[in-house]
Amino acid sequence: MGEILSAGSIEGVVRKDVPERVISRLPIYLQTVETIAATGQTTVSSEALASRSGVSPSILRKDLSQLGRPGRRGVGYACAELAATLRSFLGLDRAQSVAIIGAGRLGSALADYAGFRGRGLRLTAIFDVDEAKIGTTIGALTVSDLSELATWPDDIDLVVMAVPASAAPAAARIAADAGVRGILNFAPTVLETPDSVRVRQVDLASELQVLAYYSALDDNAGTPVEEHSN
Amino acid sequence: MGEILSAGSIEGVVRKDVPERVISRLPIYLQTVETIAATGQTTVSSEALASRSGVSPSILRKDLSQLGRPGRRGVGYACAELAATLRSFLGLDRAQSVAIIGAGRLGSALADYAGFRGRGLRLTAIFDVDEAKIGTTIGALTVSDLSELATWPDDIDLVVMAVPASAAPAAARIAADAGVRGILNFAPTVLETPDSVRVRQVDLASELQVLAYYSALDDNAGTPVEEHSN
DNA sequence: TAGTGTGAACTAGTTCACAGCA
């Protein structure tokens, strides 16, 4: 993907096109700087912020310099201001509305998983197709029929897909038709969506299999494996 | 690229130095090729496999060529053979043993989330520190006290961390001390671990915030976004 | 003086295009 040259260009809006790689690090910085601010610290250096975010200081400075509101040379970044800039840049000023599709165990767990409130996200609805689940309550929300998504009164910006792989493509189509802007997909399937819908994939088994690779690598470490020191 | 002397090929499996970027795509290929094989198809071209995996054909060919067991020119890849090679390469021949730390809603949901069995992973134990949860049953497993992890009879290769952010660092240390090889961390904290423990981060809020960025971008398409002149 | 902002150098990753083999 990538290839953004269409939207907005008519107006002559020169959008600095920030790579997704960078965008995906910003939430971590936000999280970190909020944690630091909560301790009462008012400024933070790139070095401290970077190490607590798990990145290098230079990459952190490059990333933050891209969002226009700079730090102060010789001082560092003002925590509160930086957090506000990050929130605004990520589009979290108005809380994005999130719906969960799939009211099974995973969907229910995600529904009250910490981190919607206070992270610029507002959980708006939970959908399912299972008659037995529709009408039941999860946290403060009642499970609705997925067919209601299309005409849902509150605009839904983002969807968390927590359904089996077999049901995911159909549900994704419904979400896309309803004008949803992004899907966070927990089902182990590659979703095909129109360009207007961004998909991010989270696959438990894939992640574990990546870890399995390195685990197995170490198993064989008795025999001379690559691993060279420097 | 530092030339690596992977001469130690005493055990048949010689693993070159494959970038993590590549490793993290292999589970997707495995998933895809298994799906294709299940339809009865015996061979598959790089183009078909790539498009169903959401990558370009050239990158797929480069990736697969790195694992030594090639496809057949003019034909494609033999599904069954490719799947076996991928499984073996990822270290899934002997099912890796996985433990979940945290028997809350997320932990319980992940415990019976499809994809352990038949994906080369074996869920071995669930731990918690909460007296009220220890001894209760989740699926086929009984929740054990986290302190038992260190002396757990069955070796634990990988851990899924499903605890609050505040509890994660301590739990990670316990896991690292117990010789765990990898941690899949759902808590929104950067974990510091010794080099022997690989961490992969999955943060619901971060992922949604990335999607929020693109969602907000579209909202502002046409009106000047916060932008500074160069 | 301390610590950011940033061009330049470097490194990693992807795509291209075609040689080579079933």
Place this chain on the structure above:
DNA sequence: TGCTGTGAACTAGTTCACACTA
């Protein structure tokens, strides 16, 4: 002939090093 395997060209991402400024 068809499709993989792969070097070469290209592109993206990271690190370095230091000018610059509060």
